Amino acid sequence: MFKKILIANRGEIALRVLRACREMGIQTVAVHSTADASAMHVRFADESVCIGPPQVGESYLNKLSILAAAEITGAEAIHPGYGFLSENADFCQMVEEHGFAFIGPTPDHIRLMGDKIVAKDTAKKLGIPCVPGTDGPVASDEEALAAAEEIGWPVLIKAVSGGGGRGMTVVHDRSQLLDALRMARGEAKAGFGDDRVYIEKFLAAPRHIEVQVLCDTHGQVLHLGERDCSLQRRHQKVVEEAPSPVLDAGDREKLGLLVAKAMEKFGYRGVGTLEFLYENGQFYFIEMNTRLQVEHPVTELITDTDLVREQIRVAAGEKLAFSQSDVRFRGHAIECRITAENPKTLAPSPGRVTGYHAPGGPGVRMDSALYAGYTVPPYYDSLIGKLIVHDVDRPTCLRRLERALAECVVEGVDTNLPLLRTVIGTSAFRNGQYDTGWLGKFIADWEPPVV
Structure with a gap:
């Protein structure tokens, strides 16, 4: 077992990894930008190294600085968390070439699943059903028009190198396609440095279902059930739960075994998540995340x-x-992502946290690096915490979640807590009758309470 691990991340996920290491008797090295010098993961780690200024390109995405930090501290392995360099195949390869262990998949697997076209083709070869669409990037306007007509309207234009809901455009008819295509290519180039796009069928009201896998290097492949991540806004997950309220035990077993068999054939290593759209009783693969997911706690519980x-x-x-x-699957778990942003406009709300109280009690878990006096920096993702609750079934879990959200206090910055408290009380959410488009429609008519 490793004696020392460097955690190449920040915020709640860095703290989550640090805690696991501490319980395993492993020393930890935190890396941080100058903006995060007083962050919780830096305070709790055995050692810390400043790797650059606040801008991510000069700190948390600076491969050489992170490798240098591992070298000078004598770390044996690097855990990338999620985001930043966690799905960067070149970084993974550099880590291994420099004699460190990368706590994640192989560089080849990251590359295969990082390219959406290659990932889709790989999934098909592994026997996983996919959303109907082009076999590769569309090279011309004429090819795009022909493909869209064959697939059937509406269609979805997606960036080959996109992720996290970015680089996606819905097109409802032929008259919109060419303008949308130019816009999508421009956004893809600006966001990912790759203007290639492909086209697939747009599903009007799907659920977002994902399957957690866990694989060792000795041929053992497990699935740990599914998570329902359908409560989304602008393709960003807001609330996740496990198990899904729309699947039964038979669906769960069938999908889990299909995925496990595919990953065994794939020769995968570590944790991974295969994501699907589910509509009219059919599952369609959309992508694989070759890392730990933000919503992993619901599966853990x-x-x-x-x-x-x-x-x-x-x-x-x-x-x-x-x-x-x-x-064994026991009970029900729900996670709410708490963000420092205006719940209506999504405008970021950096600033000093003047008051903070984490909810507690039976079956309540708060993954956060917040503390009173902490300053939320303006340079990074707005996620500041994850509230996860667990109970014997979904109805009791919802009541526990309602109680925990009422206890959660974050003062000094705007958060989405008012939205979360409202959403979990709606009949649509309580009855499990929502799809990936429901939340966006709900928010359009919702006004935050006046405090």
Whole structure:
């Protein structure tokens, strides 16, 4: 087992990894920008190294600075968390070439699944159903028009190198396609340095279902059930739950085994998540995230599994300590993402947190690096915490969530807490009758309460 791990991330996920390391008796190295010098993960780590100024390109995306920090501190492995360099195949390769262990998949697997076209083609070869669409990027306007007509309107233009809901445009008819195509290519070039786009069928009212996998280097492949991430805004997940309220045990077992068999054939290593759209009883693969997900805690709570600990054990070459038959799903878990932004406009709200109280009690988990007096910097993602609750079934879990959200206090910056408190009380959410477009429509008519 590793003696020292460098955590190449910040915020709540850096703290989450640090805690797992501490419980395993592993020393930790935190890296940070100058803006994060007083961050919680820096305070709690055994060692810390400043890797640059606030701008991510000069700090958290600076591969050489991170490798230098690992070298000078004597770290043996690097955990990338999520975001930043977690799905950067070149970084993974550099880590391994410099003699460190990368706590994640192989560079080849990251490359295969990082390109949406290649990922879709790989999924098909592995026997996973995909959304109807082009087999590759569209090279011309004429090819795009012909493909869209064959697929059937509406269609979705997607950036080959996109992710996190970015680089996606819905087109409803032929008259809109060429303008949308030019815009999508421009946005893809600006956002990802790659203007290639492809086209696939747009599903009007799907659920977003994803399956968690866990694989060691000894041929053991497990699935840990599904998560329902359908409550989204602008393709960004807001609330996630497990299990999905729209799947039964048969659906769950069928999909899980399909994914596990595919990953065994793929030879995958570590944790990963295969994401699907689900509509009219059919599952369609959309992408694979070759990293730990933001919403991993809901899976941990219903399976009693520490995914970060398992990531580390797998990266150290150990065998998984349990098999598929040992996996048991118990109760229900829901996660709410708490962000420092205006809940109506999504305008970021950096600033000093003047008051903070984390909810507690049975079945309540708060993953956050906040503290009273902390200054939320303007340079990074607006996620400041994740509230996760667990109980014996969905109705009781909802009541626990309602209580925990009422207890949560973040003062000094705007947050989406008023929106979360409202949404979980709606009949649509309580009945599980929502799709990926529901939240956006709800917010259009919603006004935050006057405080």
